[in-house]
Amino acid sequence: MNAVGVVVEYNPFHNGHAYHIEKARKETGADVVIAAMSGNFLQRGEPALLSKWARTRMALHGGCDIVIELPYNFATQQANSFASGAVALLEACGCRYLSFGSESGEIDDFLSTIHFLKESNDKYQHLIKQFVQDGNSYPKATSLAFKALSPHHDQTVDLSKPNNILGFQYITAIQNQGAQMAPTTVTRKNADYHDESFNTSTIASATSLRKALFANDGHIENIQRYVPAATYNGLMDYYNEFGLFHNWEHYWPFLQFRLIQSSPEELRNIYEVEEGIEYRLISAAQEAGSFSEFMENVKTKRYTWTRIQRICVHILTNASKEMMLKNNMPQYLRLLGMTDNGRKYLHHKKNALQLPMISRVSSKNEAELSLDIKASKVYGLAATSLQSKKLLKQDFLQPPVLLKTANGLQ
Amino acid sequence: MNAVGVVVEYNPFHNGHAYHIEKARKETGADVVIAAMSGNFLQRGEPALLSKWARTRMALHGGCDIVIELPYNFATQQANSFASGAVALLEACGCRYLSFGSESGEIDDFLSTIHFLKESNDKYQHLIKQFVQDGNSYPKATSLAFKALSPHHDQTVDLSKPNNILGFQYITAIQNQGAQMAPTTVTRKNADYHDESFNTSTIASATSLRKALFANDGHIENIQRYVPAATYNGLMDYYNEFGLFHNWEHYWPFLQFRLIQSSPEELRNIYEVEEGIEYRLISAAQEAGSFSEFMENVKTKRYTWTRIQRICVHILTNASKEMMLKNNMPQYLRLLGMTDNGRKYLHHKKNALQLPMISRVSSKNEAELSLDIKASKVYGLAATSLQSKKLLKQDFLQPPVLLKTANGLQ
Numbered sequence: 001m002n003a004v005g006v007v008v009e010y011n012p013f014h015n016g017h018a019y020h021i022e023k024a025r026k027e028t029g030a031d032v033v034i035a036a037m038s039g040n041f042l043q044r045g046e047p048a049l050l051s052k053w054a055r056t057r058m059a060l061h062g063g064c065d066i067v068i069e070l071p072y073n074f075a076t077q078q079a080n081s082f083a084s085g086a087v088a089l090l091e092a093c094g095c096r097y098l099s100f101g102s103e104s105g106e107i108d109d110f111l112s113t114i115h116f117l118k119e120s121n122d123k124y125q126h127l128i129k130q131f132v133q134d135g136n137s138y139p140k141a142t143s144l145a146f147k148a149l150s151p152h153h154d155q156t157v158d159l160s161k162p163n164n165i166l167g168f169q170y171i172t173a174i175q176n177q178g179a180q181m182a183p184t185t186v187t188r189k190n191a192d193y194h195d196e197s198f199n200t201s202t203i204a205s206a207t208s209l210r211k212a213l214f215a216n217d218g219h220i221e222n223i224q225r226y227v228p229a230a231t232y233n234g235l236m237d238y239y240n241e242f243g244l245f246h247n248w249e250h251y252w253p254f255l256q257f258r259l260i261q262s263s264p265e266e267l268r269n270i271y272e273v274e275e276g277i278e279y280r281l282i283s284a285a286q287e288a289g290s291f292s293e294f295m296e297n298v299k300t301k302r303y304t305w306t307r308i309q310r311i312c313v314h315i316l317t318n319a320s321k322e323m324m325l326k327n328n329m330p331q332y333l334r335l336l337g338m339t340d341n342g343r344k345y346l347h348h349k350k351n352a353l354q355l356p357m358i359s360r361v362s363s364k365n366e367a368e369l370s371l372d373i374k375a376s377k378v379y380g381l382a383a384t385s386l387q388s389k390k391l392l393k394q395d396f397l398q399p400p401v402l403l404k405t406a407n408g409l410q
Numbered sequence: 411m412n413a414v415g416v417v418v419e420y421n422p423f424h425n426g427h428a429y430h431i432e433k434a435r436k437e438t439g440a441d442v443v444i445a446a447m448s449g450n451f452l453q454r455g456e457p458a459l460l461s462k463w464a465r466t467r468m469a470l471h472g473g474c475d476i477v478i479e480l481p482y483n484f485a486t487q488q489a490n491s492f493a494s495g496a497v498a499l500l501e502a503c504g505c506r507y508l509s510f511g512s513e514s515g516e517i518d519d520f521l522s523t524i525h526f527l528k529e530s531n532d533k534y535q536h537l538i539k540q541f542v543q544d545g546n547s548y549p550k551a552t553s554l555a556f557k558a559l560s561p562h563h564d565q566t567v568d569l570s571k572p573n574n575i576l577g578f579q580y581i582t583a584i585q586n587q588g589a590q591m592a593p594t595t596v597t598r599k600n601a602d603y604h605d606e607s608f609n610t611s612t613i614a615s616a617t618s619l620r621k622a623l624f625a626n627d628g629h630i631e632n633i634q635r636y637v638p639a640a641t642y643n644g645l646m647d648y649y650n651e652f653g654l655f656h657n658w659e660h661y662w663p664f665l666q667f668r669l670i671q672s673s674p675e676e677l678r679n680i681y682e683v684e685e686g687i688e689y690r691l692i693s694a695a696q697e698a699g700s701f702s703e704f705m706e707n708v709k710t711k712r713y714t715w716t717r718i719q720r721i722c723v724h725i726l727t728n729a730s731k732e733m734m735l736k737n738n739m740p741q742y743l744r745l746l747g748m749t750d751n752g753r754k755y756l757h758h759k760k761n762a763l764q765l766p767m768i769s770r771v772s773s774k775n776e777a778e779l780s781l782d783i784k785a786s787k788v789y790g791l792a793a794t795s796l797q798s799k800k801l802l803k804q805d806f807l808q809p810p811v812l813l814k815t816a817n818g819l820q
Contacts, residue, residue, distance in 0.1 A: 253663065253664070253791070254663070254664070254667045256791065257664045257667065257668075257788065257791055258667075258668070258671075260784070260787045260788060260791070260802065261668075261726070261727060261728040261784060261787075261788055262728065263728075266728075286787070286799075286802060286803060287799070289796060289798075289799055316671070317671060318671040318672065318673075318676075374670070374671060377670045377671075377696070378667070378670060378671055381663070381666065381667055381670070386699060388699075389696075389697070389699055392670070392696060393696060
């Protein structure tokens, strides 16, 4: 049995994701699709709309056969660490391919871009340094440096686009880790990553879907055409059960409290808190009445919005530098869910998996999973007390989601 | 000008307090009454109903001339530290007397009880140790030891009663510190400290008043006869402005969050967290849906309810062992309010005060006041965001309350 890996957040799962899985399966001829999926907090430093369990259910209905949690210390990191953790997970699962979405849909374009940047590396690094010194954030400087190098032939991809950056980082991680997986890419349909408004087709970006969900609290009818039925029902069920779709504002009281009660010294233990931003965070927390107001007060040219949000997630989950940097590679495969087909694959490969598989939290693995578990608990606090209790203990009580279908497709 | 000191929480100020002040003034012939008042968190490990500023206003209307804040690191401690800090503050203000309420109203009874316990000290300490070894909390053991010694002559006071314990501790602190103040006591009227039900007079305990306020959220008419008009109006104004009377349930989400995101090691830095109670607290936080449910889960024979509540206050304010133990005596006089008469006294004594007077928080004194300020900020988080902003910054913006009356009486 052959597997193709995908790296996902599914926030929420939509028709574009289903299209990607279907194409990846078809183009690679793989028998199973394995998703490395972020847990409850995401790469852009935000809580996921729905818990990882609800999103796993959607993923299995949408065509994935196996969902493995990308551990917190990779899921909430900048693109290179994020990609590096995801690639290591999928490689450990024995994936033969890694498939990602891109505008161009040509894997050769990525390979030649990487080749071009390797050749121009001295100049590239010099330019990045220069742009950082000019006061730009690191991602901005990277993008400006890339533009300045202006590789004007057809076989390059534009690394100022977020999705291209991720693709670029996946391939780089595969090369750096000497992974056996072959990278492959599927042309994205219609919606741009940052597209906030709907178009008339059945494809919309996750960003626009989230925007629509929050604009019409609890009324989800207007996103129905853009998501599979299982996502639509899953969203309704989640809202009925827990009374919310999670967003940063739900966690603002906790963030504000923690910033107000902390000393700058304590905050400096937290991952990515450095260069004096702790003073800025503490002072802004006293002034702001909401998370968005807080972010407006904190933002600066030197820090991207995303980086500040990630710092805030780490403050919320109390993720110290020590804990975040303890392992630079994943140490376990946390199984969130599988189809019958996925189970067959895991049974078949059980002696070939390169990392221990964890299906249930127990006293034996609790310490190792502590960051993931803490993130889940804090995530659960957004719901009102009774629901919160269920959410915050879910990591201990929930067995992997099991979907009984022939091939994981609806 | 002569001053009599009182040690108070005024949670809230009621007719019994007004009676005490009037009697203390008359019996000692003092020109001014100086109150050492707890800030926003109290000796029993609870948030005050109303902020220290609102309570200061009530105190000045009720007969106090000067209100000085008892710093957090004394106000939230067991009786001996609490009394020791309060006595030092009032002595530093130049008080000639310290007056406290008691059942017997005979200062000689206290003095002879102290004398008796000093003489029986070996036996007393031995008994206390024995009762602690039997699994009793320290306060319980002290009370049992006192009963076992059974000083059966008329000139002793019953040290199993909370108010008598405080009186006992005030005198002990005066003696230990070699203070110049003379202790004196006023017979309490009617209401017992722990009395939860109203009687027919106009005196009711603060406990019963709080109970009535929380039972009828926002409707305060039924306590009108037990409090001066200024308290009644102050309560109404506060509720109208901030929308609440503070209680532990308002802080439960923050306490739960902090317990869930903390490691046991971090919690052990907090004052009074020891002997493994950190594990008990963390585990109970996951199960409970409210503060009262949490307390039911945490309580144990070894710890009094009050001690656990104090620990929870320290976790809320992030009061470390280091910060709490830095100074075993007050270092400043934080002026919360005064009448014209009080101002005259302070002007008169300004070169005789034994500690620096702080009227406004500034960059010069902010570090010294940090625990008091942090407590105020956290206290402010109970209100909704807009009011919260005002409350949590009040320590920086609020000048001492000034009451323009001839002698501070209504």
